Amino acid sequence: MIIYGTRASNIGNFEVSDSKCSYCNEGDTQRVSVFGRYFHIFWIPIFPIGKKAVAECTHCKRTIEQKEFSPQLKNQYQEIKKNAKRPFWHWLGIGLVGLFIALVLIAGLTAEKDPRKELLDRDESSMDFLPTMESDSISYKIKQVFDSFATDEINPSDFKYRTRIRDNKALILVQIPKLRNVEKEGRTEALEMIKIVTDSQKDLENKELYIGIKGLVTMMIVKTPTYEDNSKLAQTDKLYDFYGPKPMKEK
Ligand SMILES: [Zn+2]
Incomplete structure (x- = not known):
């Protein structure tokens, strides 16, 4: 049995301004958490697949998903997204495969012919x-x-x-x-x-x-x-x- 699918890890939290909470109407209280999604096989990250975010209001503690973001919050998120950098291990699987292929090629090129x-x-x-x-x-x-x-x-x-x-x-x-x-x-x-x-x-x-x-x-x-x-x-x-x-x- 092969277990595979997608997982996500938190890759950054950002305070946003100019955005109102739709529940309590407080301004400047929202905090966006960005998650990097990746494909995994047996929980080993293979390659990244997009990012997702949730916003939490620091005042009323309600959280909203990305699809519920207000247009302003959506705009801000586009900027935030660029600053949320993934850790290298999200590329672990393809990185190792690439490294393996490179090593095989190098070994083939440098192998001495007898x-x-x-x-x-x-x-x-x-x-x-x-x-x-x-x-x-x-x-x-x-x-x-x-x-x-x-x-x-x-x-x-x-x-x-x-x-x-x-x-x-x-x-x-x-x-x-x-x-x-x-x-x-x-x-x-x-x-x-x-x-x-x-x-x-x-x-x-x-x-x-x-x-x-x-x-x-x-x-x-x-x-x-x-x-x-x-x-x-x-x-x-x-x-x-x-x-x-x-x-x-x-x-
Ligand atoms: Zn609120």
């Missing part, structure tokens, strides 16, 4: 259906394992592969477009199939392994020396360390 993302994107786009022994021997062997052991349901012929070795690190990328259809345990098996190859490769001895298994669109399994996730929401950026530490922003 140049390693481009490198990974490039390697992902170079994944190949048919790696050869000459071009990419590790991928070639991983493909052999998948072709032998992966179930036909997930179409091993749709898989793509790419392995890169750089200094003491190796990046192993496999794309399994139907990975989303596989249960978590099945996805773990995919990782184990890759391990069969990586454990037996001389080229990969003592290398830090950065393994990414991509579904149709995003990385679903990521395993690095410091991170492992198989939750369909694996953090792709954990693979960036393959390319080295994040470069410092140039000034």
